[in-house]
Amino acid sequence: MQLNVALLGFGNVGRALGQLILAKSDVLRRDYDLNVRVVGISTGRHGHVIDRMGLNLRTALDAVKHGSPLSGLHEGRVIDSTARFLSDVPAELVFETIPTNPQDGQPALSYDADLLERGVHVVTANKGPVAFGYRDLTRIAARNNVGFFFESSVMDGAPTLGIGREGLPAAEFLRVRGIFNSTTNYILTLMEQDGYNFEQALESAQQIGIAETDPTLDIDGWDSAIKTVILANVLMGGDLRPNDVDRQGIRGMSLDEVQAAAQDGQRIRLICEAARQLDGSIRAKVVPERVPMSDILANVHGTSSIVDYETDVLPRLTVIENNPGPTTTAYGLLADMINIVRGRHEAVNRQFAPEEESEG
Numbered sequence: 001m002q003l004n005v006a007l008l009g010f011g012n013v014g015r016a017l018g019q020l021i022l023a024k025s026d027v028l029r030r031d032y033d034l035n036v037r038v039v040g041i042s043t044g045r046h047g048h049v050i051d052r053m054g055l056n057l058r059t060a061l062d063a064v065k066h067g068s069p070l071s072g073l074h075e076g077r078v079i080d081s082t083a084r085f086l087s088d089v090p091a092e093l094v095f096e097t098i099p100t101n102p103q104d105g106q107p108a109l110s111y112d113a114d115l116l117e118r119g120v121h122v123v124t125a126n127k128g129p130v131a132f133g134y135r136d137l138t139r140i141a142a143r144n145n146v147g148f149f150f151e152s153s154v155m156d157g158a159p160t161l162g163i164g165r166e167g168l169p170a171a172e173f174l175r176v177r178g179i180f181n182s183t184t185n186y187i188l189t190l191m192e193q194d195g196y197n198f199e200q201a202l203e204s205a206q207q208i209g210i211a212e213t214d215p216t217l218d219i220d221g222w223d224s225a226i227k228t229v230i231l232a233n234v235l236m237g238g239d240l241r242p243n244d245v246d247r248q249g250i251r252g253m254s255l256d257e258v259q260a261a262a263q264d265g266q267r268i269r270l271i272c273e274a275a276r277q278l279d280g281s282i283r284a285k286v287v288p289e290r291v292p293m294s295d296i297l298a299n300v301h302g303t304s305s306i307v308d309y310e311t312d313v314l315p316r317l318t319v320i321e322n323n324p325g326p327t328t329t330a331y332g333l334l335a336d337m338i339n340i341v342r343g344r345h346e347a348v349n350r351q352f353a354p355e356e357e358s359e360g
Helices: 012-023 025-032 057-065 082-088 108-117 127-143 162-167 182-194 198-207 222-236 255-263 326-341 345-351 355-359
Strands: 002-008 035-042 048-050 093-096 121-124 173-179 266-276 282-292 305-311 317-321
Touching: 002 012, 002 082, 002 326, 012 025, 012 035, 012 057, 012 326, 025 035, 025 326, 035 057, 035 082, 048 082, 082 108, 093 108, 093 326, 108 121, 108 127, 121 127, 121 326, 127 222, 127 345, 162 222, 162 345, 173 222, 182 198, 182 255, 182 266, 222 266, 222 282, 255 266
Parallel strands: 002 035, 002 093, 093 121
Antiparallel strands: 035 048, 173 266, 173 305, 266 282, 305 317
């Protein structure tokens, strides 16, 4: 089977995905009878390129690595906008990895919706469209019999969502709790273990590339809140938005606070939690908490992440992801593509099928 794909976004994750597609091409053909052909790449800095016969992915990766535009690889009329790229690219599946907008998920939310309406599968690592449009986007996918998967939106390539989608059928999720933001966990680890103050630890995170120049999304808890909303909505049937989360970040956390917790046999961690209440509603919070050393969440250090599930049939199930990077995130995208090719999206779509179709 040949699958024509396009990459909307070609930053660190997009390029890692390109490299992974090349590295796994033999495995994809051998194990899944799948030949992946990249027919388009859209970037913010290097332009847009489409080739209906398939791009030379290595050449595209080399061009971007050396700061060259992709225009020399383009075939056909000039592509001057993302909208034009999406309307022209002959892809059956689009990988969307553009930056997250924590306010409303745009413009990715509209891009993804338009692709799904046209019958194009969408695989995204972008948290915004999932946090703000999960139900609507999945309904559009169901109506058009295509897949909308987003494993990489939470904890990179770890199967945090696939566990609920496929691994725990008929289980009721009562609580989801974890550490979802690498930057804040790295900062807190440096403060405890190396005696850095908050500003020094943040600067170190920026130097190694896990914190942006403007670290607001991380240190004020927005990134964690968005991921908590995704888990609550997808696994617990919630309909939350990031503003519904009781959110407190770690901005200005003092070294004295961290050291005092350590002296009491505890560690401060930015804990994310979504819990089902007695009335059936779901309450979500992101707050720095003192966690006893006996709790597994206290023993997740540096850039690692953890999610802890509580269900009615499995009292506790824990997944830890150690020191992820762009390749980890790219793997989640690749796995989603494989699962769509295997038809795994059809079970999800049946849950969101229009009532008149499900009744017939």
